[in-house]
Amino acid sequence: MKDIAEYAGVSKFTVSMALNGSDKIRNETKKRVREAARKLGYKKNSFISAAMSAMKSKKTDWQQETVALLYTKSDTLEIKPTFPEIVSGIKSEADRLGYCVEEFYLDARAMSPQKLDSIFKSRNIRGAIMTGLLDKNMFPKQYARLAKKYNFISAGLRTKNPEIDFVITDQFLISYYSTLKIIEYGYKRPGLATTGNIDFLIDGRFTGGFLRGQINLDEKSRIPPFLYVEKDKERKKKFFHWLKKYKPDAILCLESYIKEWLEEAGLKVPRDIGLATLEVDERRFAGMKQKNRDVGIIAMQNLSDILHRNILTRKNSPTKSTIIRPHWVNAYTLPKLQQAGSLHGREPRRSSELRQATACTASELRSFL
Numbered sequence: 001m002k003d004i005a006e007y008a009g010v011s012k013f014t015v016s017m018a019l020n021g022s023d024k025i026r027n028e029t030k031k032r033v034r035e036a037a038r039k040l041g042y043k044k045n046s047f048i049s050a051a052m053s054a055m056k057s058k059k060t061d062w063q064q065e066t067v068a069l070l071y072t073k074s075d076t077l078e079i080k081p082t083f084p085e086i087v088s089g090i091k092s093e094a095d096r097l098g099y100c101v102e103e104f105y106l107d108a109r110a111m112s113p114q115k116l117d118s119i120f121k122s123r124n125i126r127g128a129i130m131t132g133l134l135d136k137n138m139f140p141k142q143y144a145r146l147a148k149k150y151n152f153i154s155a156g157l158r159t160k161n162p163e164i165d166f167v168i169t170d171q172f173l174i175s176y177y178s179t180l181k182i183i184e185y186g187y188k189r190p191g192l193a194t195t196g197n198i199d200f201l202i203d204g205r206f207t208g209g210f211l212r213g214q215i216n217l218d219e220k221s222r223i224p225p226f227l228y229v230e231k232d233k234e235r236k237k238k239f240f241h242w243l244k245k246y247k248p249d250a251i252l253c254l255e256s257y258i259k260e261w262l263e264e265a266g267l268k269v270p271r272d273i274g275l276a277t278l279e280v281d282e283r284r285f286a287g288m289k290q291k292n293r294d295v296g297i298i299a300m301q302n303l304s305d306i307l308h309r310n311i312l313t314r315k316n317s318p319t320k321s322t323i324i325r326p327h328w329v330n331a332y333t334l335p336k337l338q339q340a341g342s343l344h345g346r347e348p349r350r351s352s353e354l355r356q357a358t359a360c361t362a363s364e365l366r367s368f369l
Helices: 002-008 012-019 027-039 046-056 082-097 113-122 141-149 171-184 196-201 205-213 233-246 258-264 292-309 352-358 362-366
Strands: 066-071 100-105 127-131 151-155 165-169 190-193 250-253 274-277 286-289 321-324 327-329
Touching: 002 012, 002 027, 012 027, 066 082, 066 292, 082 100, 082 127, 082 292, 100 113, 113 141, 127 292, 151 292, 165 171, 165 292, 171 190, 171 205, 171 250, 171 274, 171 286, 171 327, 190 205, 190 233, 196 205, 233 258, 250 258, 258 274, 292 321
Parallel strands: 066 100, 066 127, 127 151, 151 165, 165 321, 190 250, 250 274, 274 286
Antiparallel strands: 286 327
């Protein structure tokens, strides 16, 4: 919708109204929108369109269907911004498509597979979206049989035993593109510092993308990733040791307190060292926007499509994967070295010389945004 709106020079709301043949949109505008849709290869989802038409028609006996939103753990929504954004996308798209959403926590003391099955039956729930973190990416064993009985889709994670349809961001590209961007901006020794547990849950795609991004660097400039980021003193000491040993001139991270650790080590961002994040949020770091809300929206669309076709995915088709591409966001934490008064190709150093070479005014920093 967004691409069509930009191409046709109208709002997304106008695109939706025009494609649905609303009398409130002028014929000239409808024609322009449809032409834009044709050129961009847009195809209308007949199943969703039929559902929307049925809901709006007073001539049908349409009844609102309920879908389940399953949280793997009770603290899922505390993992910000990832899962709150995914859930926001699921709920907004469910509302747009006319679904009611009921939420359940799989680790709740009162919850069990038998109880969830009973609820699904009594409320005629045919499909569910699961989101949150899982130990070793393993589908909760006690709930596995329900994944064969109902339509399950995961949002923001992929599961094993059984595998179910999933929608995720492309973590390999997030790390890979971020590393390339850091190098493009003139940094010679990029480093990755994140939590090994998170990387394990995504099958090493953060480290894989980072190592692939380093491939064109001189071998001496390739820094091994630091995968022990946790908020405790011992991990912080290890980080300081890694920092001193490998001397990165820019760090790619996931946890915001890395900036505080750098300051404790006497390094000011971005004066002494560049900083980028694997997931941009309100911190205003440079880095990748993961489009987690889109993950939720598309997961809901995929589930709706399955429900309208009245099929059981586990029995009739292979696992379907949908991977969302990220996009880069500039911010003051990672200025281009050549613009920030860099050392012009010389090896950056963590010293007074580096601070003098990269010093710039606040107004100059704002020009980098």
